[in-house]
Amino acid sequence: MRLYRMQELKDYIQQHEKASIDELCQAMRVSKSTLRRDLDLLAGEGWIEKVYGGVKYRDSSQLIPYENRGVLNAEAKRAIGRRAGELVEEGDVLFLDSGTTTPYMLESLSGKHVTVLTHSISVINAAGALPDVALFALPGLYYPKTKSFRCMDTVAFLRKYNITKAFMAASGFSRSGVTNSATWEYDIKQYAAHNAQKVYLCIDSAKFGVTRMMTYCEAEQLTGIVCEAAPGEEWLEYLEEKGVELIL
Structure with missing residues (x-):
């Protein structure tokens, strides 16, 4: 209790x-x-x-409001989202994380018969316009700063489904792993990253070397990182060491 x-x-x-x-x-x-x-x-x-x-x-100063995050590196986010969408195959069961990058994935999903699980209202709105996408909205209280839903039953709902690919967002990626500032999303992100068959992190290159409050996923758990540009040589070596594919 x-x-x-x-x-x-x-x-x-x-x-x-x-x-x-x-x-x-x-x-x-x-x-x-x-x-x-x-x-x-x-x-x-x-x-x-x-x-x-x-x-x-x-930690309140580290969580940038959703509207402000949306205009940071907007072209990079769109490119990352579209490239991530190309990794989706017919029949996939997808978890699409909250954030300002994952909604762009829907631009590449038109005509694909897939299932989308999400707690992001931006993804819900975008997926709802695609007739071939089966959309499951995860339940919970709405958090305006991240435009997402979360409650004690959200993960329980997510457990019912076998996720083939999870596309994750993060505040930073470092040797501490995949980190985030929004503590109320921790259990959702952790479950999706631990239980999907393949896990792709969708971040722009500026987030390499950044560490935030909570680590929800270790580097070894990632299938790949979708990024708009290659990070420094140090990070290329680190990703190779951990067996993580860099997808540009």
């Missing part, structure tokens, strides 16, 4: 960026003494910072 409450508390603080003690007591339906113990634990783990009268999420 406490693990569920702690996850709910982390999700609430990250979504709102900051919150008062009274607000959190009401939202979590706990006493102030219970809440303070939970907050002490989160502060000790580095998730939050205590401020006067409440707390704030320590």
Whole structure:
């Protein structure tokens, strides 16, 4: 019960960026003494910072709003999305991650009979316009910053399906693995990356060497990385060492 409450508390603080003690007591339906113990634990783990009268999420500056991310490297994202879409084969069951790159994949899926599982509202809107795509929208609470859905039942829903290919987004890729800033998406990303037959990371080259808060996937788990340009020689050697194909 406490693990569920702690996850709910982390999700609430990250979504709102900051919150008062009274607000959190009401939202979590706990006493102030219970809440303070939970907050002490989160502060000790580095998730939050205590401020006067409440707390704030320590990593909030790293999660760029979806609208702003969409215009960063827009042409690279479109190229990556289209190339990733070319890796899809007839009959595939796909997991398409949230983010500003994966929606571009739908431009390459016209005429292909595939199944798409996603928690991204942008992918849902794009896939819904394609008559040959069977679309499953994962359930959950809507998070505006990532334009995605997530709740305690999202992963349980995802477990029902055998994913042939997962196309993942990330805030960074480094020797720490595939990392992300949005903690509320961690369990979804981790499950998809661990259970798909093939896993493709769709990132632009600027994200190589970047590490964010949580690692949801190790490099060895990746089938390939779809990128608009080759990273430095150091990363080419690292990908070869890990058996990860670079797809330009």
